[in-house]
Amino acid sequence: MQMATLTVWKFDAPESASQVERTLLGLQKQELITVVDAATVSWPVDARKPRTKQLTDLVGAGALSGSFWGLLFGLIFLVPLLGVVIGAAAGALGGKLSDVGIDDDFIESVKSQVTPGTSALFLLTRDEVLDRVRESLPPEHAELIRSNLDREQEARLREVFED
Template sequence: MSELIVLGYEDRAVAERAFAEVRKLESRQVVELTGVAVVSVDADGETHVDTPARREGQIALSATAGALWGMVFGLVILTPAIGVVGAAVGGLIGKLNQMGVDNTFRDKVRSLLAPGSAAVVVMASRIAEGEFAAAMEKFGGTVLKTSLSEEGERELAEQLAGTAPTA
C-alpha cells in the first residue's frame, strides 16, 4: 500500500524546506519514496513542478514507478475536475476514484494551490507515520492524505501500460 500525502504551504520557501526534510527522512529510511515533488503556483496562476530528478539531473525512480507517479500526480494535481477527457484518461480517473482519490480529494489539493502557494507531494511505499509527522510538524501547513492499495496501484500501472484487460 502506498500513501499519497500533500503538504500545502502558503509560501514556496517553506515548501522547499519541507521538501529538503522529506529527502532527509528518506535517507534515514523513515520514508521510502515512490515519488516526491514541489508544486508551486506563481502570481499568474501558472503551476510549476520541481522533482528530485529535475534538480539532480538524473532519474531516481524506476520507469514503472516514475510513470505511475507521473500519472497519479497529473490526475490528482493537474487534471481539471470538469472537462472532456479521452476514454483512457477517464478510465484512469475512474480507477483513482475507486482508490479514494476522487474529485473531493483533488478539489482539496487544488484549493491548497492558490497563486503564491506551494505544496510538497509525496508518494510513499513505506512510511513511519509518527516519526514523519513529528519531523514535518515544524513546517505547519495543511496535510491531505489518502492510501493507494497495492492491487489498485498494480491495476493503475497495467492500465497505464495498456495491458489491463478490457471489459
Template sequence: MSDLIVVGFPDSGTADRALSELVALSKEYLVELDDAVIVVRNAEGKIHIKQSVNLTAIGATSGLVTGGLWGALVGLLFLNPLAGFAIGGALGAGAGALSGSLSDFGIDDTFIKNLSDTIPNNSSALFVLLRKYQPEKVLEELQKEGFEGKVLRTSLSPEQEQKLQEALSHHVQPQPAA
C-alpha cells in the same frame, strides 16, 4: 502498498524545504519515497510542476548504454566497433528518451494537474508517494522543522490524517542555543 499524501503550503518555497526534509529522513531510513512532485503556482497563476524522477533522462542514459553496447558488437562484425558504438548509442539514447517521456511512473500526471488547479496563487503543494515510513518519528521531525501546511488529499486512515494535520498546524519555535 504505498500511501499518497498531498500537502498544500501557503508560500512557494515550503514544499521544496519539506521535500528536502523527507529526503534527509529517507537517508535515516525513516521514510521510503516512491515518488515526489512539487507544484508551485506563481503570483500570475501559472503552475510549475517539478518531478523528482526525470524519466526522459533515465531512458536516454539507459538507451545510450544499451544501444552503444549493441552497436559496438554489430560494429565488430563490420570491423568498425567505434562507429557502431556511436551510431548505436545515438539511436539508443533517442529511443530511450522517447520511451521515458511516454511512460508514467508513480503519481498519476492527470491527478497532479487536476489538483494543482485548486491551489491559490503564491503557494505550493507537495505530492509524495510513500512506500514505508515511521509515522511517529516523521511527524515529530516535521513538527520540529515548523512546516505549516494543509492536508489536501491522502490515502491515510482518518486517524493518521488527523495526526499529520496536527503536526502541520502547530508551529514550534526553535529553541535558542544556550
C-alpha cells in the same frame, strides 16, 4: 509489499514544498520513509497557474511515470499539459483514479487548498513514520491530505500509467 500512501502536504509559501527535498532524503537515510515517487507544486501569488516538478532525485526504479503527475495535476489545476487529448482521456482516467483513492473529494480538497501563494508536496510513500515526517517538515505546514492505497489499488494505478 506494504500499502502505499499518497500524501499531499500543503505549505503557506510558494517555495516551501521545494525546500523539503533535502529533508526527505535525510528521512530516507534514517529509514523513516521510503519515497516511491514525489512531485512538488509551487504557485507564486502573481502566476495564473502553478509550476510542477517531479522529484526524480528522491525516487528509485519503482517511480510512476511523469504522465501520472501530469494527469493528476491536470485534473486538479486544469493545467493543459497534454492539450486537447487530456480532455478526452481525463474522463476515462478520472474514473480509474477514483478506483485507487484519488476521487473527486480528494481532487476538490487539494484544488481548494493549493492556491496562488502556496505550494504542495505530493508523496507516494511506503513505511513512513508519519509523526516523524510531520516533525521534520517546515513550521509553515498548514494541511495534510492523505489517501491510502492498498496493494491492489497501487497495482491498478501502475497499470493505468503503463498503457
